[in-house]
Amino acid sequence: MTTEAMGLASLDARGVSAWFGDRKVLDRVDLTMHAGEVTALIGPSGCGKSTFLRVLNRMHELVPGASLAGSVSVDGLDIYDSSMRITDARRAIGMVFQKPNPFPAMSIADNVVSGLTLTGQKISKSDRADLIEESLTMAGLWNEVKDRLSAAGGGLSGGQQQRLCIARSLAVKPRVLLMDEPCSALDPTSTRRIEQTILELKEQVTIVIVTHNMQQAQRVSDRCAFFLAEAGTPGQIVEHGFTEQMFSTPEDPRTLDYVNGRFG
Numbered sequence: 001m002t003t004e005a006m007g008l009a010s011l012d013a014r015g016v017s018a019w020f021g022d023r024k025v026l027d028r029v030d031l032t033m034h035a036g037e038v039t040a041l042i043g044p045s046g047c048g049k050s051t052f053l054r055v056l057n058r059m060h061e062l063v064p065g066a067s068l069a070g071s072v073s074v075d076g077l078d079i080y081d082s083s084m085r086i087t088d089a090r091r092a093i094g095m096v097f098q099k100p101n102p103f104p105a106m107s108i109a110d111n112v113v114s115g116l117t118l119t120g121q122k123i124s125k126s127d128r129a130d131l132i133e134e135s136l137t138m139a140g141l142w143n144e145v146k147d148r149l150s151a152a153g154g155g156l157s158g159g160q161q162q163r164l165c166i167a168r169s170l171a172v173k174p175r176v177l178l179m180d181e182p183c184s185a186l187d188p189t190s191t192r193r194i195e196q197t198i199l200e201l202k203e204q205v206t207i208v209i210v211t212h213n214m215q216q217a218q219r220v221s222d223r224c225a226f227f228l229a230e231a232g233t234p235g236q237i238v239e240h241g242f243t244e245q246m247f248s249t250p251e252d253p254r255t256l257d258y259v260n261g262r263f264g
């Protein structure tokens with residue numbers, strides 16, 4: 001289990017609509033997030049980016065009164081199919097949140113493997129040590145913590161805690177990693193460190209990131225999708241494509257205005 005190679009997967013959303021109660025917040029979103037790439041979801045506050053991200057790993061359904069339509073598949077496997085267990089979907093599609101959320105009193109090492117423990121996966125002692133080193137290395141944190149693996153996770157800096165959370169997500173061998181504004185609580189140096197980690201990781205795991213930072217979208221993503229919810233209507237994708245083109249010669253004038261900071 002621990003030596004299982006992580007396969008690259010593409011994630012495909014088709015006709016995704018989402019509601020909170022009667023309020024529709026996403027309308028028929030189609031988006032392919034390609035294997036081995038970083039896809040950035042951009043757009044003004046409230047246009048449904050985080051909701052879309054939560055639909056991608058079955059977290060939207062945890063909100064009381066929330067509902068959705070459409071389909072999401074990982075390499076052709078529908079994650080909403082009745083035969084797919086919710087824990088399997090979440091294991092395949094990991095999530096890193098806005099604020100670093102390690103278990104503060106738990107050791108760094110235990111934090112890394114906590115996802116396995118919580119889902120009841122057994123691991124031998126030697127595999128455990130290998131998995132901890134491998135996950136922390138991938139998250140770009142190993143060298144900084146290898147001599148204090150039994151220290152509490154809460155004692156790390158904010159940026160280190162976020163990389164610890166990335167390591168924790170990677171330890172369950174996800175096919176896709178979703179990141180919801182992972183640097184918004186971090187200083188510029190820690191932000192650049194996470195961005196470097198994202199660029200290193202994309203060869204091993206498909207990444208989808210929500211970001212408000214247009215420079216960050218340009219630095220880390222291969223493609224972007226621009227979401228917009230105009231005048232009280234549900235969020236939709238206005239345009240998506242290669243990041244370079246989205247920032248230089250987008251097809252829709254609203255995309256150009258947004259990436260140039262003229263609104264949002």
Ligand SMILES: Nc1ncnc2c1ncn2[C@@H]1O[C@H](COP(=O)(O)OP(=O)(O)OP(=O)(O)O)[C@@H](O)[C@H]1O
Pocket residue numbers: 020025043044045046047048049050051052063
């Ligand atoms: N738990 C919830 N209950 C009710 N409405 C919600 C809930 N979460 C989000 N919404 C609403 O859904 C819409 C989309 O929100 P969402 O957080 O997905 O947007 P966003 O683009 O990620 O915004 P931001 O960039 O500010 O994080 C918003 O109008 C928001 O108020």
